[in-house]
Amino acid sequence: MDPMGLSAGPNILELYQKPVNITTYDTKWIPTSARFVVLGSYARATGCLQIYSLDTENEGVKLNKELEKKAAFKCGTFGASSLRERHLATGNFEGYLQLWDLQRPEKPLMDVKAHTSIVNAIDGAGGQRSGYGPPELVTGGRDGCVRVWDVRQKDAPVAIFEPAEGVKARDCWSVAFGNSFNDEERCVLAGYDNGDVKMFDLRTGTVRAEHNVRNGVCSVEFDRKEIAMNKFVVTCLESAFTVFDARTQHPAKGFSSVTEKVPVSATVWGAKHLPQNREVSMVLGGDGTLMLYKYQYPDQRVVKDKDGVKMGVAGTMNLVNSKNVSTQPISSWDWSPDKEGLAVCGSFDQTVRVVCATRLNTL
Template identity: 45%
Template sequence: MSTPLSKPQMIVHIQKSLNYTVFDSKWIPCSAKFVCMGNFARGTGVMQIYEVQRGDALLIKEVEKPKPIKCATFGATSIQQRHMATGDFDGNLHIWDLENSQCGLFLISYNDRWTSFGFFMTGHAFNEQDRCVCAGYDNGDIKLFDLRNMSVRWETNIKNGVCCVEFDRKDIDMNKLVATSLEGKFHVFDLRTQHPTKGFASVCEKAHKSTIWQVKHLPQNREIFMTAGGAGNLHLWKYEYPRQRCKKESNGVEVGVAGTVNLLQNVTVSTQPIASLDWNTDKRGLFLCSGFDQTVRVLIVTKLNLV
């Protein structure tokens, strides 16, 4: 019998107020440090590096930049280098050495700003040749681009603007994709079986009463993921596979079968939207979030090894 205490609990471990609007925050790989970025009220950008020590986050470095910084990733670097890529509101892509954050290693300038479409994510990188990019658009379109064949592999429309898309794993044969949207809904697509006309099987869940800004899968268990809403709430979900992930139609063509999603826990940590989420890859259950209340939080999720 399930009891409230037997479920995973989400506990705010550290809460740090900031003097700027924070757009993104990321754990620095293989460390107890994280980086936050955003913009000051005077219109300049800022990066701050914090270190978790004895239940507090200590500021160890702050750098001000000419342009506000929108987003960041460590996805294209090795664990040894830990170079961070950032995008700013002027359409520039920078790659930074955080040991010397005054100096950018690389810069690419674009004419368009980073707000052209909702979100994009790479995946299907299980060998040296195959790569896919999934993009979500503000008109509800989701498109899966095959970079090997330079073609659109699949597309659909979920009727609401797409805020975030994420593969459950980037470096495996495509398994699942979660797309979040306006109106508080998210969709989980099973990517293992693609029907010629029906596409991928999916399940839709009305999860929040407001926009779902972010989704992040737990690195240690790809069936568990977190969604962040516009009302400052966090929802923890688990995807359950069906007994058979595909079946044959009368004409012999295979079609996918969607599973179900179960809510494990939810908590409200703010009155403002949560703009970023990031799980720690080294410590299961430790994650970082920041929102438009100018606050960054470190939370702990318990009992993830039991669900």
């Protein structure tokens, strides 16, 4: 039964459930494999790293390895690692950035104090493709700092963006790489607890754009990292997310945007673009609802203001389907980079789910 009458489009199917004995903060597919990583915290506040594989013969998932570390894990990414090495970068509750070889995970390959407190968010770029800049990680912390790290230089960040002296530090909740379409260009998005969204240009070391969405920013993401900026999404605490058209930046008004109210009264924890189709996103609800959206471009993406200056035009977000899978917030989501529509997600009901969005080719 579909209360929203959306069953004619793509479906959201819950394939497998796996109860876990931890609080799950992040889930990530291991590239070019049928395995995924779960990161979180045991009840005693130590860190848990679990590796699972799809067990199709028994119609479920199989725990391959479980490791306990000193501090709880908050976030992870494979984005700065090559497909051959598949090293996992993590941020933890004690402010450490660590890099792990999952074949030999007893000791981290990189272990640096990145922030004075929790590493809230991490992203990686330049690792899985050649010709798109250096392999880098970006971290955002409760201390309000955003730091960029080259995994080949493991002792100090290569770029730091922090509050000006005398300015109150805002908790940085989310970071993301983008605009990495050659060896020179790269940008970082950062979202903060007061609704600020800042775009840092790594080539110039400056703030390229800033905006306030008037609500705490739970996540930020470009639709693609490795292309010239096209659009990006910002999700918020109070039942809404905003999509910015990043193709054209007006000198006074900045990027055009459209804000979408979701059909549930809950925090929007994240919006994750489908790797095979950047116009399709899964939006994560704080009430345990998954919402599949498609972006529709306007007939004309660029217009001129009264002074003849170009400005962008935002499109619209269309809800394709939704499914409630949990009584608790969906805290993480990762699409499989290899199989379209396959995903893994974690929620605060201590359950990890493998989900499949079907019939995406009808969009």
